[in-house]
Amino acid sequence: MQLRYIAILSAFAGLAACSQDDRLMYQQDSRIYFTKNVVNADSLVYSFAVTDASKMKDTAWITLRIMGLPADKDRAINIAVSDTSTAKQGYHFEIGPLVMPADSFQKRIPVILYRKPGMKDSILTIDLSVQESADFKPGYSDRPASSPIDRLHYKISVTDQLLKPARWDVSLAGSFGAYSETKFRFMIQSTGKTDWNSTIYPADQQFLIQTVKYALYKYEEQYGPMTDENGERVEFP
Amino acid sequence: MRIQILTLLSAVSLAGCYKDNGNYDYKPINKIVIEGGKAPEALSVVFNDSLKITPDIEQSMPAAEADLMYEWTVYDNSPASSYVVPTDTVSRERNLAIKVGSPVFILGQNYRLGYKVTDKRTGLSGVHYYNLTIGNKYARGWMFLEQTGNSGDFSMILPDGSVEHNIYSTINAGMPIGKPVKLELSAWSITDDISAPSRRMYLLYENGGMELNYQTLQHKFDYGYLFFLAPEVQKPVVHTWVSNTPPAWTPSASMGIAINDGKVHANLVGGFPGSKKWGGVLLTPEGTPNYTLSPYVVGGSTYTAIVHDNVGKRFLSVATSGLQRFPTQVSTEFDMNDTGMDLVFMDSANVTRYYNAVMKDAAGAPWLLQFKAIVNTGESPVITLGKQQMNAPGAAQLTAAAGSTITPHIFYATGNKILRYETTSNTAAEEYVFPATEQVTSMKFRRVPGGVSELVAATWNGTAGRVYIFDVSNIGDISLSGNAYGGFGKIVDIGYKVP
Numbered sequence: 001m002q003l004r005y006i007a008i009l010s011a012f013a014g015l016a017a018c019s020q021d022d023r024l025m026y027q028q029d030s031r032i033y034f035t036k037n038v039v040n041a042d043s044l045v046y047s048f049a050v051t052d053a054s055k056m057k058d059t060a061w062i063t064l065r066i067m068g069l070p071a072d073k074d075r076a077i078n079i080a081v082s083d084t085s086t087a088k089q090g091y092h093f094e095i096g097p098l099v100m101p102a103d104s105f106q107k108r109i110p111v112i113l114y115r116k117p118g119m120k121d122s123i124l125t126i127d128l129s130v131q132e133s134a135d136f137k138p139g140y141s142d143r144p145a146s147s148p149i150d151r152l153h154y155k156i157s158v159t160d161q162l163l164k165p166a167r168w169d170v171s172l173a174g175s176f177g178a179y180s181e182t183k184f185r186f187m188i189q190s191t192g193k194t195d196w197n198s199t200i201y202p203a204d205q206q207f208l209i210q211t212v213k214y215a216l217y218k219y220e221e222q223y224g225p226m227t228d229e230n231g232e233r234v235e236f237p
Numbered sequence: 238m239r240i241q242i243l244t245l246l247s248a249v250s251l252a253g254c255y256k257d258n259g260n261y262d263y264k265p266i267n268k269i270v271i272e273g274g275k276a277p278e279a280l281s282v283v284f285n286d287s288l289k290i291t292p293d294i295e296q297s298m299p300a301a302e303a304d305l306m307y308e309w310t311v312y313d314n315s316p317a318s319s320y321v322v323p324t325d326t327v328s329r330e331r332n333l334a335i336k337v338g339s340p341v342f343i344l345g346q347n348y349r350l351g352y353k354v355t356d357k358r359t360g361l362s363g364v365h366y367y368n369l370t371i372g373n374k375y376a377r378g379w380m381f382l383e384q385t386g387n388s389g390d391f392s393m394i395l396p397d398g399s400v401e402h403n404i405y406s407t408i409n410a411g412m413p414i415g416k417p418v419k420l421e422l423s424a425w426s427i428t429d430d431i432s433a434p435s436r437r438m439y440l441l442y443e444n445g446g447m448e449l450n451y452q453t454l455q456h457k458f459d460y461g462y463l464f465f466l467a468p469e470v471q472k473p474v475v476h477t478w479v480s481n482t483p484p485a486w487t488p489s490a491s492m493g494i495a496i497n498d499g500k501v502h503a504n505l506v507g508g509f510p511g512s513k514k515w516g517g518v519l520l521t522p523e524g525t526p527n528y529t530l531s532p533y534v535v536g537g538s539t540y541t542a543i544v545h546d547n548v549g550k551r552f553l554s555v556a557t558s559g560l561q562r563f564p565t566q567v568s569t570e571f572d573m574n575d576t577g578m579d580l581v582f583m584d585s586a587n588v589t590r591y592y593n594a595v596m597k598d599a600a601g602a603p604w605l606l607q608f609k610a611i612v613n614t615g616e617s618p619v620i621t622l623g624k625q626q627m628n629a630p631g632a633a634q635l636t637a638a639a640g641s642t643i644t645p646h647i648f649y650a651t652g653n654k655i656l657r658y659e660t661t662s663n664t665a666a667e668e669y670v671f672p673a674t675e676q677v678t679s680m681k682f683r684r685v686p687g688g689v690s691e692l693v694a695a696t697w698n699g700t701a702g703r704v705y706i707f708d709v710s711n712i713g714d715i716s717l718s719g720n721a722y723g724g725f726g727k728i729v730d731i732g733y734k735v736p
Contacts, residue, residue, distance in 0.1 A: 175558070201511025206503070206557040207465040210517035213559065217524055237558075 031067040032077060032130060033139030033151040043155040048115045049162040050194035056115045062154050065106045067139045075100045075135035079128050087124035092116055111156060119160035126156040165196040175209050177237045182228035190215035212236055267298040267356045269363030277366040281736030282337045283376045284344045290333040292352055306355040307331050314349035315433060342371050345453040347433055372452035376736040379693060382420040383702060383726035389417030389442055392725060400722055408454050415442040421476045422732045427490050429506055429513040441473040464515045472498045479536035484589050494542050499529035501544055503557040522562045533583035537590035537610025545580035570621035571606055578604060581633060584640030593640055593647055593660060595632055603632035605660060629658040629665035639682035643690055644713035650677030655694060668715050674698045681731035695728035702728045
């Protein structure tokens with residue numbers, strides 16, 4: 001009798017080894033964070049100066065992504081505007097619906113920017129951070145190697161000044177020469193291109209070079225040499 | 238009894254603790270390598286034609302024929318195709334011998350043909366791939382761009398000698414073109430990311446142009462679409478690709494050159510992302526668009542593209558950011574930056590990357606300027622090779638010309654005669670005289686490595702065009718090959734199309 005139990009016990013013990021492991025799945029709370037990658041860096045600089053003078057508002061986009069599985073209902077996102085922000089919510093900007101739609105992993109949230117007189121001589125900042133909501137806790141707080149701030153924070157700078165593109169010295173100076181605001185404004189007018197901070201493919205860049213050179217020739221034909229704010233003649237190499 | 242059962246159970250349990258002393262020595266097995274393990278090969282196939290491939294198979298431990306299993310599969314690999322296109326098995330034979338037709342293949346599409354050889358003993362396979370491009374019967378042959386009234390069309394003489402007329406208008410019904418100017422066939426496959434990599438074919442006419450599908454000859458893009466910004470005035474005369482790859486390398490396109498309304502536009506191609514289109518008008522080194530180019534462009538690995546400005550009377554080097562003058566030290570025989578003459582004709586010489594330019598001075602006299610577009614490492618920077626007044630009657634008024642790339646000759650035509658100018662001896666000789674009513678309108682030289690090179694001449698008698706094909710000997714003598722071909726319009730340009 002005793003032996004029979006031992007045999008049965010051994011058989012069960014042996015079979016237990018044959019059980020299938022549960023799949024490793026995210027078991028924790030639903031969380032949310034700002035995506036951080038090349039096409040959606042952790043900060044964004046927007047200038048109304050590169051747009052038409054009649055443009056009084058525009059939209060910047062921030063992207064949020066969840067941790068865990070999507071839900072079958074819309075879920076609330078909580079984004080706080082930090083006290084360090086110099087732009088005023090409701091006057092300089094508004095943040096669009098903070099909702100993660102049902103069955104979604106990711107959502108682009110609109111930030112409506114308003115052109116205001118004070119932006120002519122200053123750069124305003126909107127410092128955003130992910131806060132806990134009824135549906136999400138803050139997600140990753142790590143900082144990707146190329147990002148100065150972590151995944152729970154995002155910074156938008158907005159101005160009406162013409163800003164020197166961050167990549168001018170690295171990627172544009174070789175083709176377009178020394179920076180001046182006069183030159184940059186002329187480049188924007190003659191090409192219609194407003195975003196000079198994103199990557200420009202080589203063939204497109206060649207076309208931009210050809211276009212500004214020809215436009216400068218036409219300008220000089222009519223008005224003579226163009227002089228920039230530093231008293232230097234505007235030229236392209 | 239109990240003790241025995243307990244002992245047995247213990248033994249079974251302890252067996253799980255047995256250390257595996259398995260034999261892990263590697264045993265060599267048959268490794269199959271097809272076509273030497275080369276990268277996928279590109280093959281152009283004519284639709285409804287047969288495709289036969291006898292692959293080279295290497296085995297490290299050769300199996301008997303019965304132990305090998307073969308499979309040829311194909312799927313549509315065109316850029317616009319879905320990722321879930323079906324794969325068809327077209328053969329299970331060792332060598333492929335199939336008809337490339339419906340329903341598996343569609344004209345103009347690209348396919349990936351896979352060949353898999355499996356050793357049944359081990360289940361291991363060797364694979365090799367081929368990239369197929371499916372063309373039509375017009376894949377190869379002489380092409381003739383001809384004017385018919387105020388419109389244009391093109392015809393072909395196929396390798397079997399048959400003539401096909403009105404090909405453009407037949408394939409592109411309802412899309413008439415203006416007076417034709419030039420037929421451009423790229424020498425290499427072009428990857429411009431605006432359509433599938435392939436050789437390119439452009440049809441230029443007096444007030445526009447278009448790109449045709451190289452395989453189907455159907456209209457693909459309007460002229461303006463080929464540019465980032467369509468030129469306001471469209472008078473194209475050149476739309477071609479040049480290569481700056483060193484002579485020892487397999488040539489590939491480095492830059493596109495379009496000459497429109499006398500101005501040059503460049504197209505930068507390479508292995509970077511983004512669409513590659515022709516850009517804006519390039520300016521002179523002085524920063525102006527005040528120049529008018531002759532409809533010729535040549536190039537090499539040192540100077541990618543060279544053109545001649547008949548206003549400034551100088552050669553210019555083309556960079557994608559603008560036109561550039563040549564460094565002073567490149568000129569000894571003549572000044573590349575100041576020829577003082579008009580360019581009449583320019584073509585390749587019989588040395589790779591060497592060129593002959595027929596010029597005309599203010600008095601109307603013909604001159605030959607010779608230069609090269611390559612300076613090898615350690616060589617003198619000088620690229621000018623020679624300048625001589627041509628002892629060649631009528632060369633300054635030539636109506637058609639073609640440079641030989643096998644002998645130091647330029648074939649040129651005045652009126653109804655073909656003359657051969659020898660650059661080395663500075664002499665010209667009459668080579669062929671057509672009937673007095675026929676005037677030569679176009680000529681093309683085709684080098685045939687390992688075979689007989691050809692010179693093709695087109696004539697026009699005021700109402701009909703004819704084509705004459707000459708064999709060219711290794712010393713540059715020409716002899717008429719077969720009969721003349723009739724039934725053409727006024728031929729303005731000639732090209733040889735390869736798959």
